[in-house]
Amino acid sequence: MAPVRFRVNGKPLSVDADPSTPLLWVLRDHLGMTGTKFGCGIAQCGACTVHLNGDAVRSCQVPLESIADASVTTIEALATNGGAHLQQLWAELNVPQCGYCQAGMLMAAADLLKKTPKPTDEDIDGAMTNICRCGTYPRVRAAIHRAAEKAA
Amino acid sequence: MKGLLMQQDGAAGDLPLDRRRFLVSAAVVGGGMALGIGRGGAATGAGGKPVTGPWGPDAAQGSEFSPWIEIAPDDIVTIRVPQPEIGNGAMTQAAMTVTEELECDWAKVRVAFASIQRNHIEKGVYNVGFQGFFGGHSTEPDRMAHVLQLGASARERLKAAAAARWSVPVADISVKNSVLTHAGSGRTLRYGEVATEAARIVLPAEPARKPRSEWRLIGKSSPSKLNIPDIAHGRATYGIDVKLPGMVHAALMQSPVQGGKLKSHKPEAVLKMPGVRAVIVLDPAKTRGVPAGTKQAATFGFGDCQVQSAVAVIADHYWQARTALEALPVEWDAGSGAQWTDSAKIYAAASELRGKDGARTVKKAGDVATATGKRVVEGDYGTPYCENAMMEPLNATVLVTADGAEAWVPTQDQQQAYWTVIDETGLSPEKVKVHQTFVGGGFGRRTQADDVRMAVAIAKEFPGKPVKTIWTREETFRQGRYRTPITTQYKAVLDDATGLPQMIMGDVAYVGTRPSFMLPLGFSDQPYFNSGIIPNVRLTSANLPITILNGAWRAPCYNSHAFNLETFIDECAVAAGIDPLDYRLKLLAKWDKAWSDTLRVAAEKAGWGAKLPKGEGLGIAISCWPVANMHNNGSVIATVARVSVSQQGELRVRQVDVAFDCGSVANADAVRAQVEGGTMYGLNACLNEEMTVKDGAMVEGNFDEYPMMHMADAPVLNVHFEALSGHERMAIIGEAPTGPIQPAVGNAIFAATGKRLRRTPFRTQDLSWS
Incomplete structure (x- = not known):
């Protein structure tokens, strides 16, 4: 198979790997971008959430062969893609504990706020299906509400 | 050391030059690993230079005042911490402790992980206090005293260097936010400007530390974890x-x-x-x-x-x-593991051992045979294998x-x-x-x-x-070192007049744990059995050796004992016809007031005593980690859960109120976060978690088979500080909350439905009512 061309964080790239390789491992192993995390490999936990053509997706389920000409945004570029205020709030509200799931949480939260600038608790429940084992859910919720207030 | 590095260069010949340089610099200093943690900026090491990984440049870049503290010319203070950062903020706490005495600018503090090899070569320079390299003990008293002293010593050496530079008495120099000021002239120097000469100064005597009443950071301020900006930008290296x-x-x-x-x-x-x-x-x-x-x-x-x-x-x-x-x-x-064809066979074999000849008596008071009373309460309680399921495989x-x-x-x-x-x-x-x-x-x-x-x-x-x-997630799940399954057969005889137990017998079976890990915490150390309020007590422990491997699971053994005991105590209260809160207050009447205070605060905040419709209920429980039978010790946690259960048996945990006493707090928001986290961890355990066994192997392999609570399932979670006793200890707090939430939810389900749950997880049990 020919190398697959796509963009990551605005930069055009070409990756030559097995076409079934999940985007998660393309990012982590082939491109050395380790901000996107491996948690479960079956789209359950959301630690690997990235934006694909502007939508939050679980990159462990996206094979390399499916992303020709696509545009991918990862946690490394969230700050320059409208997420800087969220990242700031994550520190202000001391949201993360171990932090491992939080890249995925932030990518999901940014996607939610883009589509629903003033989310209700129900909106948050529906959109934020990422798993956190440390129990940061109340703080993630509070930070999303705070971000919505600040943007208003 | 040199031999190793030469050999590595030779053997790993394809390593590029920068890697070799890294190894050489390591050889020169053999020192700590500077992990740059910025405050919103890019990851930088001591001296503001970028680092390449969590181990960073292996050499001191500024002046070392001790193996723990280094100050660079640009005032950056790097603090080398032995314990890991597992999410509890231990690393940030260590930085706060040094800063308290060093009087440096918090914005210029960086944290690095100490090197265990250096600790070995320099004969234990980091191994201070209880289990120096083990996570979580950042407020352990011996270690805190040591680290405060290192900060004070560095501060006085900086003052002495400035005094020498200005030829003035040290007493005329004051410090604040990394600046030294001479009282008479108003002249100033930054820490970085005198760090080199200060680091060479040997004080004639160690300076006195501040009295605790003058602390301005510890217990007063709640800075966020220093590594959050790196986490939030995907830069933190796991x-x-x-x-x-x-x-x-x-x-x-x-x-x-x-x-x-x-x-x-x-x-x-x-x-x-x-x-x-x-x-x-x-x-x-x-x-x-x-x-x-x-x-x-x-x-x-x-x-x-x-x-x-x-x-x-x-x-x-x-x-x-x-x-x-x-x-x-x-x-x-x-x-031989294949003999364990299913989980039930394991638990049945373990239960057979309880109270029998091989069982060890772990607590005995009075004579349980002498107790008389018309009301006898008996039950068999237990928790299963669980997996730690940390998010990083x-x-x-x-x-x-x-x-x-x-x-x-x-x-x-x-x-x-x-x-x-x-x-x-x-x-x-x-x-x-x-x-x-x-x-x-x-x-x-x-x-x-x-x-x-x-x-x-x-x-x-x-x-x-x-x-x-x-490890894949499946390999992580199926090759665990699991939560030890613990079942307990309890029996009480209640006093006809007071309703309190005249005697309690408790026979525990552990599955597959090593004798040294048969921890009685949350069991035989409880004040119920040690304050003298129950005259006749006999508690025993037995163990079933098995091929499946166990390990530490947040608050090992305690997390099970707390469920088993506090569910049983609730049954005693019901049998005695006494409110479960009042019953516990009576049982704790001869123990530290802090225990009663935590119960009262949690209950009051949760609206205890309100008349609720059937299908809604409040449940309460209390426990203490790590050791409960010493006065003013550990973290006492009282938890009240409010649940609703539909007639079809759908359970919803609506609200959780937690009150606690860990003595004092060093960083209130860090403590709050740990109480939240420990509570959520225990909540998921009692609702959802069980690893099952088939033909000797673990069945569940991923989150689709081993459910985790999501945001939508999380209750309103209130953490209350009003029960803090102010005792001087700053006890570890991450484990304790994992215990009482489990029986609190089970007891609330009983209050809502009349169904008594003596096993976790609740997810697999029929909660319907009519």
Whole structure:
């Protein structure tokens, strides 16, 4: 198979790997971008959430062969893609504990706020299906509400 | 040391030059690992220079005042911390402690992980207080006193250097925010400007530390964790993120039945697959052992940290290794573990042992046979196997050469990891380095270093190249070191007049744990059994040896004992016709007031006593970690849960109120976060968690089979500080909340439905009512 061309964080790239390789491992192993995390490999936990053509997706389920000409945004570029205020709030509200799931949480939260600038608790429940084992859910919720207030 | 590095350069000849330079600088200083943690800016090391990884440049870049404290010319203070950062803020707390006495500018404080190798070579410079390299004990009193003293000493040496520079009395110099000021002239110097000469000063006597009443940071301020900006920008390096030149990747498959052996495999079937470099067989017989004459100091020993029979595939990329491993034909000999055909068989065999001849009496008071009363309460309570399920799957990266080894690990205990590398490779301690990375959740799973052991065993079969081994989520789940299953048969005879127990008998069975890990915490240490309020007590423990491996699971054993005991006590209250809150207050009347205070605060905040419709209920429970039978000790936690249960049996935990007494708090928001986290952890355990066994192997492999609460399931969670006693201890807080939430929810379900749940998880039980 020919190398697959796509963009990551605005930069055009070409990756030559097995076409079934999940985007998660393309990012982590082939491109050395380790901000996107491996948690479960079956789209359950959301630690690997990235934006694909502007939508939050679980990159462990996206094979390399499916992303020709696509545009991918990862946690490394969230700050320059409208997420800087969220990242700031994550520190202000001391949201993360171990932090491992939080890249995925932030990518999901940014996607939610883009589509629903003033989310209700129900909106948050529906959109934020990422798993956190440390129990940061109340703080993630509070930070999303705070971000919505600040943007208003 | 030099020999190791020369050898590494020779053996790993394809490592690029910058890597060699890194190793050489390590040889020169043999020092700590500066981990740059910015405050919103880019990751930088001491002196503001960028670092390449969590181990960073291995050399001091400023002036060292002690192995813990370094100050650079630009005023950046780097504090080297022995314990890992597992999410509890231990690293940030250590920085707060130094800053309290050093009087440096918080914005200029950076934190690095201390080197266990340096600790060994310099004879324990970091191993201060209880289990120095173990996570979580940042407010342990001996360590805190030591670190405060180091800060005070550095401050006085900076003052002495400034005094010498200005030829003025030291007494005329004051310090604030990394600036030294001369009272008479108003002249100032920054810490960085005098750090070099100050670091050389030896004080005639150690300075006195501030009285506690003058602390301005500890207990007064709640800074967020220093590593959050790096986490939020995807820059924080966890073990799984380690990148090294020439690194290859390994995927691992251990015997599905623990204790089983590899019978056959066909490496030729996968060796020609893309990227595959090797197929490796792991065998405990290949462990070389700690060199003769060297006394090992592994924190927990190696009992739960042996090589398991396994195969691994090494490839250029992880996905290639994993794909090839899945295609590898493998046959296993399950061994004796196969006799455990299902979980019920295990728990039945363990329950048989309770209270019998082999059981050990762990508490005895009075004579249980003398108790009289019309009301007898009996029940059989238990919790099952559970998996720690930390979000970062197990992994480690290891480079082994003929004469040295380095490991990059997300461990909860660098000391355990270090001695495990030494034991597996047979190298002398001076030739082994361990690099602490960030830890994507531990909850006890990364304490025993069995993960490190397996990664070293793989890497030593592929010398000269760094090998990163990543467990799949399924391998992580099915090769756990599980929560010890604990069942307890309780019996009480209630006094006819008071309703309180005249006697309690409790017979515990542990499954498959080593005797040293049969922890009675939350059981025989409870004030109920130690304050004299119950005149006749007999408690026993038995253990069923088994092939399935156990380990530490957030607040080991306590998390089960708390459920079993506090569910039983609730049943006693109901049998006595006394409100469960009042009943506990009566039972704790002869113990520290703090216990009653936590109960009262949690109950009051939760609206205890309100009349609720059927299908809604409040439940309460209390416990204390780590040791409850000493006065003013540990963290006492009282939890009230409010649940609703539909007639169809759908359970919803609406609200949780937690009151606690850990004495005092150093960082209130860090404590709040740990109470939240520990409560959520216990909540998920009681609602959802069970690993089941089939033919000796673990069944559940991922989150689709082992459910986790999501945001939508999380209750309103209120943490109340009003019960804090103000006692001087700052007890560890991450474990204690995991206990009482479980019986609190079960007791609330009883209040709502009349159904008494004596086993977790509740998810699998019929809660419907009419």
